[in-house]
Amino acid sequence: MKHTLKVTAIILVMFIITQFIGLFVVGFYFNHELPYGLGYSQPVEQSYAPAFISILIAFVIAISLVFLLTKFKSRFFLRLWFFVVVLIALGVSFSSILFNFSTEYRLMSFIALLFALPIALSKVYSRNLISHNLSELLIYPGIAAIFVPILNVFYLILLLVLISLYDMWAVWKSGIMQKMAKYQMDQLKVFSGFLIPYLTKQQRDKIKKLKIKNQNSKFVKKEIKVSAAILGGGDVVFPIIASGVMLKAFSPNFIPAILVIIGAVLGLGFLFLISKKNKFYPAMPFISAGIFLAIGISYLIF
């Protein structure tokens, strides 16, 4: 196992909580229009294919833009982009809660932005890990809510296959995923995904020894490498989209959506179990495998 049992459990619990928050947020927008003009002006049912192609083009443009901005070290634009995405995603999630309090939707979506603003700013300015991870629980549901209306089960499967292939290529073949994550954490000081730094037994022993060695001197600063468990934002958002699409396809039966969450958790759990220290793995193929299994079971039973 790559990480300690405790850290692995924390990541899995955060993943599960986000999936269920995601299901709530996505389900809410089945009957309500998305705020900030993110809704669709025409019924999507007849136009899944163009919508899917649009998603692919958007992904290609986004990934290329990230590469370019990273290459030219345009930190300001990357941070600004990150800030805007977090602000809107949080706004969408908070709106789904606030819409329950008042029917003044425009006002409520504006208030939701006020809730989102300090969190989005703190993500860019501070490096507090607790607030970072807590806010992540609400960001991905907001993003997923935008994509669920324009996908059906067929295009969802296609999307998951393509994303899994891209993930494998980016982690195992080209290594750009690791480079991007490193750049985000070291240079941009922001990271999109769950991030839990921790100390292994050896690292703790090393600190103990250093403390004993330097117990008489007051000002000793020494850099020590710590381990970190990370789970990229994409690995969290795609399962939410999957469970949301299944919720839409089998509505009002929500069991298939729950099965998708279970499948994704099992896939991710399996990856954590077989992963080895100091090696990097693409999570999407494992998560997608679990999701496909859940989709298959759902169609067999329901």
Added chain:
Amino acid sequence: MDYPYFIIGFVLGFIFAYLLSGKKSGEKGILGSLKFNFKNYKIHIHHWIISLAILIILIAFKYYNYFIYGILIGIFVQGLTYKDFYKIIYKNKK
């Protein structure tokens, strides 16, 4: 939304908060900060949190006045201009 009243309220709220609060992070203004000690921790209820809470209470009670909303949002935004706006719970310095 009643935009002119909202904007006037916003500007007044921002100026009001600017004049009454500390000029820099950690500096004391005319109105003191709302801080509590809890065990080894300090809890700082920033004025952006207070104005947001009041705003939510007003909406919950269906009180719709965009001038008042503007004032509260002006105070809220001014509160976010401090470098330590996100430090709500922190350890007491020994």
